[in-house]
Amino acid sequence: MRILHTMLRVGDLDRSLAFYTEVLGMRELRRQDYPGGRFTLAFVGYGLESEGAVLELTHNWDTPSYDIGNGFGHVAIEVPDAYAACEQIKKRGGKVVREAGPMKHGTTVIAFVEDPDGYKIELIQKKTHA
Template sequence: MRMMHTMLRVGDLQRSIDFYTQVMGMKLLWKREFPDGKFTIAFVGYDTMEEGTVIELTYNWGVESYEIGTAYGHIAIGVANVYDAAASIAASGGNVIRPAGPMGSGTRAIAFIQDPDGYKVELVEDSPLETEFYVTPLAEARA
């Protein structure tokens, strides 16, 4: 088994594709209209759909906005340098809602941005898993 994708409902598909490809540096991997269902989906990501976890952007025809809800948290994206990534995203027109810096309860550098539909995206300094987050490997925790 593997993680395949996260689906987000969006109010303007092209605006969201532009954000994730032009601001976040992803590639548009696949797009298809479903006239009978009155929706269009597009997949974006850094890798292929077969090799990586991607984001499915779903546009239900005629729906321009959604209430995100209190259960949604964020999408996390690993970056080599969170400070540089946040600065680049801001320079590209992205909305940085939490500047790059250490976590409040840890040392790992993070930042938060918000996409055009209001979804939060966390930028995490991409380094090996640290005990700060993962105290015990899952296999050992099950034993």
């Protein structure tokens, strides 16, 4: 078994695709409209679905926004340098909500950014082994 994808409901698919592709550097892997159900599914990721987990962005045509609720935490992405990633994300118009730095009560370097719908994305700096 393996994790295939995580689904996020988004209010504006074009805005969300721009964030995940242009700001976070993912690729749009596939998209399918379902006119009978009035929704679109778009899959984004850093690699092929056959090789790793991706995000499914679900856009229900008649729902412009969602309440995230208090059960959802975040999506985590490993980055080589969290400080540099935050600077690039800001340059591309992304919103950094917690600057890069060591996590509280630990040494792992993390940061948080927020997508256009308010979902938190944690950036975790890849550990180097000496």
